[in-house]
Amino acid sequence: MLAEKINDDPEIYQLRVPFPNVVTTETNVYVLRDGDEVLVVDSGAPTEGAALYFAAALGELGVDPRRARYFLTHLHYDHAGLAGDFVPAEATLYVGRGELEAARPDFSERSARHSCARFVEEGLTADEAARAHAPLRVSTPIDVEARPVVVVAEGDEVAVGRHRLRVVEVPGHTRGHVALLHPESGICFTGDHVLFIISPGL
Numbered sequence: 001m002l003a004e005k006i007n008d009d010p011e012i013y014q015l016r017v018p019f020p021n022v023v024t025t026e027t028n029v030y031v032l033r034d035g036d037e038v039l040v041v042d043s044g045a046p047t048e049g050a051a052l053y054f055a056a057a058l059g060e061l062g063v064d065p066r067r068a069r070y071f072l073t074h075l076h077y078d079h080a081g082l083a084g085d086f087v088p089a090e091a092t093l094y095v096g097r098g099e100l101e102a103a104r105p106d107f108s109e110r111s112a113r114h115s116c117a118r119f120v121e122e123g124l125t126a127d128e129a130a131r132a133h134a135p136l137r138v139s140t141p142i143d144v145e146a147r148p149v150v151v152v153a154e155g156d157e158v159a160v161g162r163h164r165l166r167v168v169e170v171p172g173h174t175r176g177h178v179a180l181l182h183p184e185s186g187i188c189f190t191g192d193h194v195l196f197i198i199s200p201g202l
Contacts, residue, residue, distance in 0.1 A: 002057035003031065010034060010163045010182060015057045017044030019078050023197050027078050029054070030189055031061060031068075034161025038068040041180060041189045046081030046140070054082055066090055071158060073191025074174040075102040080140040092148045094158060096169065098176020100151065102139040111138045152178060 003013040015029040027050075030041040040063075044050045058065055070087055071094040072080045083093055101107060119129035142149065152158070156167040158180065168179040170193040180189040 001060065002053065003061050007185070007187065010160065010185065010187070012187070013057075013061060015044075015054065017050050017053055017057075017082075019045040019047060019050055021045075021078055031058070031063065032160045032163070032165075033061070033063075034163055036067075037159075037161040038063050039158065039160045039165075040068050040070045042073055042079040042191060043070060043082035043087060045078045046085050051082060051086045054086060069094065069158075071180055071189075072096075072099070073179065073189065073193075074177040075099045075139045075142070076174065076192065077138070077140050079191060080142075084140045084142060089147050092150060093142065094150045094152050094167075095142065095144070096167075096176040096178035097151050097153045098169070098171060099174065099178075100144065100176070102174065102176065103142040103144055105141040107141070108138040 003015055006012050006014045011033045013031040015031065016026040017029050018025065019027050027042065027044045029044050032039045032041070044054055055065070058068070066088040069092040070083055072083060074080065074096070087093070095103065116126070116129040119132055120126055124132065152167045154167060154169040158165045158167065163182060166181045166183060168181050168188070170177050170179050170190070173192045177191060177193055179191065179193055182188070
């Protein structure tokens with residue numbers, strides 16, 4: 001089984017989308033289902049292996065990627081990368097209002113210039129700074145004009161069948177990072193707001 005059921009009400013499945021990162025090997029993606037309505041929280045990295053796993057896991061659950069909706073906690077490529085290529089263009093994406101700048105196609109390049117300048121300020125040479133930043137792809141470009149994008153903010157609700165989930169703004173890991181809270185159960189999808197392995201995100 002590629003999709004592990006982790007909660008009954010609301011019905012939630014966890015997908016461990018493979019991605020060899022700095023210290024992790026996967027990205028946690030969640031599927032919430034109530035009847036015919038499906039919300040996928042995050043998507044995983046834009047690699048061929050991740051796309052194959054993602055497609056197979058959704059297929060295992062009988063989820064049509066075109067009819068699902070996708071809630072992106074933030075636009076880092078390991079959490080939203082497949083939203084750029086794999087997620088069908090007609091599928092609805094929920095994106096935090098503070099992440100819209102990161103959706104622009106030039107954001108990663110501008111971020112790289114800023115990071116490299118900071119690395120040099122901290123004592124690296126320009127070449128060392130460029131090499132240090134080379135493996136980092138910061139964000140996922142999304143054309144918010146060409147596809148159905150719902151911009152969400154603190155207190156907004158996302159409905160999945162009978163269930164109402166509340167958007168919570170948790171800036172820090174990224175400027176527009178958002179979490180999704182199911183008040184009745186206390187379940188909260190926090191993306192990278194809480195990091196146990198690398199460094200605290202709180």
